[in-house]
Amino acid sequence: MSRTTTLGYSPCPNDTYIFHALATGLVQWPGELHVTLVDVEELNGKASRGELDVVKVSVAAAADILDEYVLLRAGGAMGFGVGPILVAGKECALADLDGATVAIPGRKTTANLLFGLACREAGISVKLKEMVFDEIMQAVEAGEVAAGVLIHEGRFTYQEQGLFRVLDLGAWWEEHTGQPIPLGAIAIKRALGEDTARAMNEAIRASLTIARDNPTIGAGYIKEHAQEMDDDVIKTHIKTFVTDYSMDVGEGGMAAVKRLLSEAGCTRNDIFIAL
Structure with a gap:
């Protein structure tokens, strides 16, 4: 494991909170660790092209990369009450959007998959416009x-922009499945081998443990990369998206991922690393 390992995750507070200790050397990793921070949809694209060894991806996007990658059990975003939110400029129901243009944060995102499932159930069709997530509210x-x-900080700030919630897509998923909503996961190339995959899983868990034991240690790193600079929003973001599932997805979390991936057309069983 002395080679350079490429690692990609988003600049969002939940990711920078989890990965700060690993990215800055507080958690040791054999060899050089080259870190890339970009938007989640760009990460999904990099994963589809096999450009990164270890990469945070939308769970929905994992359906297309599992021949080359396997998912780790640590570092992801999953939980109850954490899903994306559909908002509009005026009060309306989902059915009222039939034929309308709706902005999404990328076609391969879990958010778009959930939105598509909700539209299918409602019997409506919409026109999709892909946008960077932090441009959608505007x-x-x-x-x-x-x-x-809306994903990330948008779910906490949309009311300040005078927008109205149409549907909480995470709550919709929970009502239909009784399972937590799997938003993001960490994928690692299968070619690196099981030992390296398990080592990276433990390194991420160690990094998260340091963050939890020392809540202010990565504050500067987190704020440097955050789209939303308000301290309260950053704290709420981390509290919402960094859950016990981020430490270990567990059997229930793995079942939720498999359920979501089945909706994306994936039937593989070897989705997660074996511990």
């Missing part, structure tokens, strides 16, 4: 799109 507010699917 587009809805300006009337460029009828509605938008």
Whole structure:
């Protein structure tokens, strides 16, 4: 494991909170660790092209990369009450959006998969407009799109922009399945081998443990990369998206991932590393 390992995750507070200790050397990793921080949909694209050894991906996007990658049990985003939110510039129901243009944070995101499932159940069809996640609220507010699917900090701040919640897609999933919503996961190349995969899983767990034991240690790193600079929003973001599932997805979490991936057309069973 002395080679350079490429690692990619998003600049969002939950990811920088989890990975700070590993990225800055507080958790040792054999060889050089080269870190890339970009938007989740860009990470999904890099994973689809096999550009990174270890990469945070939307769970929905994992359906297309599992021939080359396997998922770790640590480092992901999953839980109850943490899902994406569909918002509009005026109060309306999902059915009212039939034929409308709706902004999404990428076609391969879990958010878009959930939105598509909800639209299918409601019997409506919409036009999708892909946008960077932090531009969606402004587009809805300006009337460029009828509605938008918000992820990350947007779920905490949309009301400040005068927007209205149409549907909590995470709550919709929970009501239909009784399972936590799997938003993101960490994928590692199968070619690196099982020992390296388990070592990376433990390194991520160690990094998260340091963050939990020392809540202020990565504050500067987190704020440096956050799209939303308000301290309270950053704290709420971390509390919401970093859960016990981030330490270990567990049997229930793995079942939820498999359920979601089945909705994306994936039938593989060897989705997670074996511990």
